[in-house]
Structure formats: structure tokens, C-alpha cells
Amino acid sequence: MSAERNLPTPAELPAMPRDADGPVFAEPWQAQAFAMTLWLHEQGHFTWPEWAERLSDAIAAAQADGDPDRGDTYYLHWLQALETLVAEKGLLTSDDLLRRKAAWDRASHATPHGQPIVLPPDA
Amino acid sequence: MTDHADHSHLSDTELRVRALESLLADKGLVDPAALDAIVDTYENKVGPRNGARVVARAWIDPEFKQWLLRDGTAAIDSLGYTSTQGADIVVLENTPAVHNLTVCTLCSCYPWAVLGLPPAWYKSFPYRSRAVRDPRGVLREFGQDIGDDVEVRVWDSTAEVRYLVLPERPPGTAGLAEDELAELVTRNSMIGTDRLSEVKKNQ
Structure with a gap:
């Protein structure tokens, strides 16, 4: 079966991570990224197959970059795919995102610990 | 800095x-x-309990079970668990002769409306790749030794079709009510990495 020669054998593949029934989101940002995606889809900004394709692409790209892809980086790929898709659909530009990210960074550095971080109005 | x-x-x-x-x-x-x-x-609010209630209903109501196997999307919708992603749900019945295992090899398509969000291992590359290449080996790692006389079928989810496994009803549960039966159904049994009869025996 020459077609299968380049695929790893089961023994060469890394072990699966195991988990108990943990929380569905490890950190709040994962939940936010998830919810934005569902909402934009429900509002008709993209189809679910379009989304699944971008997510698959993001996962494949991360793997090619050396991500062991053990499930714990899943929402990072998710976020990457969402940023790609909103730019592709013309909802936002990559520049918008970078500028706004820098504004949040400045705001977080200007905020004393324990207080809510807010953007100045001109951000 | x-x-x-x-x-x-x-x-x-x-x-x-x-x-x-x-x-x-x-x-x-x-x-x-x-x-x-x-x-x-x-x-x-959403989690594997929705799926467990679908399974318990199928165990006690043969007509519902037939409907579920024929048109999973509509039968599940009738219980109020509707997907907003527009994917159809196909329900796969485990029998003494057939064991079904579900996976999404490309990403992590999963029947959220009935199972909630997937566990980390389901999203991992090792599971996504090995479930197809070596399903019996994967099942062994989950503590399930599937005999050679049982056919193992692997189903690869897509953005359009998600799968839900209908596990076999465990022995010794004839007198249980629907709610009690639902308590027995594990998330993994509906993904296909678990068999309820085995779980009962090991406890």
C-alpha cells in the first residue's frame, strides 16, 4: 500500500491527552471567541462550512509550524480563524485589529491592578 | 520591558x-x-445531559428510536435540542455486532446541541488521526477491548453532518425510569469511545 507509506503508523503518533469532564472553556477569552463566532454566523455573516474550512486551515497551519495540537491550543486556532474570516468578509481589516489591540495594551498598562480596563474614547 | x-x-x-x-x-x-x-x-445549559435524554428516550420508546435512526435531526429537534449551525445529526446505533466511533479528522465538528462542547482529547491531533488509522487501538486506550467478531465503524464528522452514537442499553436496567436511564449515559458512550455494559462491569 504505497499510498499509506508517508502516513505515521499508530505507534509513531503521540499519545492522546486525557481529561476528566473539565470546564468547557479554560479561560474567559475562549468563551468570548466562541460566542462571537456563533453570533456572527447566526447573523448570516458566513456559513458554517466556510467557518469549518478556516478553522481546519488554521489548525493545519499551526501543525505545520510545529504545534503538537493536543487539544489545548484549539481556541488559539479558533481565534486565528475568526480574525482571518472577519477580515476576509470585510467586517474589519487586519489594520483595525492591530490598532485596537495596541490601544487595549496601552489602556491595560495605564490601569491600576484590580480596576476594570477601559478604552479612552479616542481609541 | x-x-x-x-x-x-x-x-x-x-x-x-x-x-x-x-x-x-x-x-x-x-x-x-x-x-x-x-x-x-x-x-x-447545554451539555452531554441533552444527549443522554435522547438516548434514554430511544431505549424506552421504540417508535422514537426508529424516528431517531431515520431522521436524527427531526427527532432530536422534537425534544427541543436544536443545532443553530445548520448541521444534520445522524444517529448511529451500536449493536452486539457493530460498534460506532465518531471523530472529526479536520477540526472538531461535534454535535454541540446534544453533547455540549467537546473534551480536549477529542480536539487533539492524536485522537483525530488515530481514530481513523487504528480505531481498535484507540478504543483499547479508553478501556474498551472490542472483540474481533464486532465490526468497528468510524464516522468522520463534517460541517454539514454530525454523528451521535446510540449506545447499547446496559443489562440489568429493565426496571429503570427514563430519568434514571439518562443518568447512566456517559458523554463518551455517545462519542463511541465508551460502552456502557463495560463501564457497569468495571465499577
């Missing part, structure tokens, strides 16, 4: 998410309250 302990710190990832959400909100494309409602739903 000008980092000080006395100011707040957001990780690079948190900054990206905040940038995305605040820009989308400014443009009226997302409503923060609606996002909170989605998160609450998936964290607290």
Missing part, C-alpha cells in the same frame, strides 16, 4: 480578543449581551 506589578496585564491573546470584540461591537456587528447569553448557554 516596562512591566510593573501595580498595573493590569492582559496577555497577547486577551488583547486580540478584546480588539476583535470591541471593534465588532462598535460597528454594531455583535451585541455583548447576546454573547454573554451564548456563553451562559454553552457553559451551563
Whole structure:
């Protein structure tokens, strides 16, 4: 079966991570990224197959970059795919995102610990 | 670095998410309250218990079971567990002769409406790749030794079709009510990495 020669054998593949029934989101940002995606889809900004394709692409790209892809980086790929898709659909530009990210960074550095971080109005 | 302990710190990832959400909100494309409602739903209201209730109903109601196997999407919808992603749910019946295992090799398509969000191992490359190449080996790692006389079928989910395994009803449960039966159904038994009869014996 020459077609299968380049695929790893089961023994060469890394072990699966195991988990108990943990929380569905490890950190709040994962939940936010998830919810934005569902909402934009429900509002008709993209189809679910379009989304699944971008997510698959993001996962494949991360793997090619050396991500062991053990499930714990899943929402990072998710976020990457969402940023790609909103730019592709013309909802936002990559520049918008970078500028706004820098504004949040400045705001977080200007905020004393324990207080809510807010953007100045001109951000 | 000008980092000080006395100011707040957001990780690079948190900054990206905040940038995305605040820009989308400014443009009226997302409503923060609606996002909170989605998160609450998936964290607290949807979970494998929905799927467990579907399975328990199928065990006690042969007509519902036939409907479920014929048109999973409609039968599940009748119980109020509707997918908003527009994917059809196909229900796969485990029998003494056939064991079904589900996977999404490309990403992590999963029947959220009935199982909630997937566990980390389901999203991992090792599971996604090995479930197809070596399903019996994967099942052994989950403590399930599937005999050679049982056919193992692997189903690869897509954005359009998700799969839900209908596990075999465990022996010794003839007198149980629907709610009690639902308690016996594990998430993994509906993904196909678990068999309920085995779980009972090992306990």
C-alpha cells in the first residue's frame, strides 16, 4: 500500500491527552471567541462550512509550524480563524485589529491592578 | 520591558480578543449581551445531559428510536435540542455486532446541541488521526477491548453532518425510569469511545 507509506503508523503518533469532564472553556477569552463566532454566523455573516474550512486551515497551519495540537491550543486556532474570516468578509481589516489591540495594551498598562480596563474614547 | 506589578496585564491573546470584540461591537456587528447569553448557554445549559435524554428516550420508546435512526435531526429537534449551525445529526446505533466511533479528522465538528462542547482529547491531533488509522487501538486506550467478531465503524464528522452514537442499553436496567436511564449515559458512550455494559462491569 504505497499510498499509506508517508502516513505515521499508530505507534509513531503521540499519545492522546486525557481529561476528566473539565470546564468547557479554560479561560474567559475562549468563551468570548466562541460566542462571537456563533453570533456572527447566526447573523448570516458566513456559513458554517466556510467557518469549518478556516478553522481546519488554521489548525493545519499551526501543525505545520510545529504545534503538537493536543487539544489545548484549539481556541488559539479558533481565534486565528475568526480574525482571518472577519477580515476576509470585510467586517474589519487586519489594520483595525492591530490598532485596537495596541490601544487595549496601552489602556491595560495605564490601569491600576484590580480596576476594570477601559478604552479612552479616542481609541 | 516596562512591566510593573501595580498595573493590569492582559496577555497577547486577551488583547486580540478584546480588539476583535470591541471593534465588532462598535460597528454594531455583535451585541455583548447576546454573547454573554451564548456563553451562559454553552457553559451551563447545554451539555452531554441533552444527549443522554435522547438516548434514554430511544431505549424506552421504540417508535422514537426508529424516528431517531431515520431522521436524527427531526427527532432530536422534537425534544427541543436544536443545532443553530445548520448541521444534520445522524444517529448511529451500536449493536452486539457493530460498534460506532465518531471523530472529526479536520477540526472538531461535534454535535454541540446534544453533547455540549467537546473534551480536549477529542480536539487533539492524536485522537483525530488515530481514530481513523487504528480505531481498535484507540478504543483499547479508553478501556474498551472490542472483540474481533464486532465490526468497528468510524464516522468522520463534517460541517454539514454530525454523528451521535446510540449506545447499547446496559443489562440489568429493565426496571429503570427514563430519568434514571439518562443518568447512566456517559458523554463518551455517545462519542463511541465508551460502552456502557463495560463501564457497569468495571465499577
